[in-house]
Amino acid sequence: MPMRKIAYWASTALLSLIYAGGAFAYLTQRDMVEEGFIHFGFPAYLITVLIVAKIAAPIAILTRASVLLSDLAYAGMFFHLLLAVSAHLNAADGGFAPALVGLVLLVISFLTQNAARKRPSPNVPGALRSHELQPSSRTSPSV
Numbered sequence: 001m002p003m004r005k006i007a008y009w010a011s012t013a014l015l016s017l018i019y020a021g022g023a024f025a026y027l028t029q030r031d032m033v034e035e036g037f038i039h040f041g042f043p044a045y046l047i048t049v050l051i052v053a054k055i056a057a058p059i060a061i062l063t064r065a066s067v068l069l070s071d072l073a074y075a076g077m078f079f080h081l082l083l084a085v086s087a088h089l090n091a092a093d094g095g096f097a098p099a100l101v102g103l104v105l106l107v108i109s110f111l112t113q114n115a116a117r118k119r120p121s122p123n124v125p126g127a128l129r130s131h132e133l134q135p136s137s138r139t140s141p142s143v
Helices: 003-028 030-040 046-063 067-091 097-116
Strands: none
Touching: 003 030, 003 046, 003 097, 030 046, 030 067, 046 067, 067 097
16 A cells, blocks of 8 residues: 555544544533633533534545535635634643644645545645546636
8 A cells, every 4th residue: 555545544543533533522521621721711501512523524534525625624624723722822721732733634634635546636736646647527618
């Protein structure tokens, strides 16, 4: 198996486990999570939204039912992890490491996805594409 495929599946699996663990913790330790959110100055209702996102985003990436939906999940996870790193750094609580690891795994997964998936993402930078994207079936109007 080529290295980029291994990198994709390993990073995507680990990232999915991080998100599943986060959703499980949010569900089973709600009181502790709410205290943390209050400490950061975030409203507690975001916990429910994040539980849904932490379950739905990895499913969208792993199933790849739609390339657009998968790329949207990557974008949402990117902002979530970036904001998590920022919140922990601003709170100076030292808890930023899991989010930083998740961010690195997310970048690896995103940049290597086209090596492992049948339907390539048009949003991966050109030098990292392993599949040529099919030209659009639309024709440009003649001028």
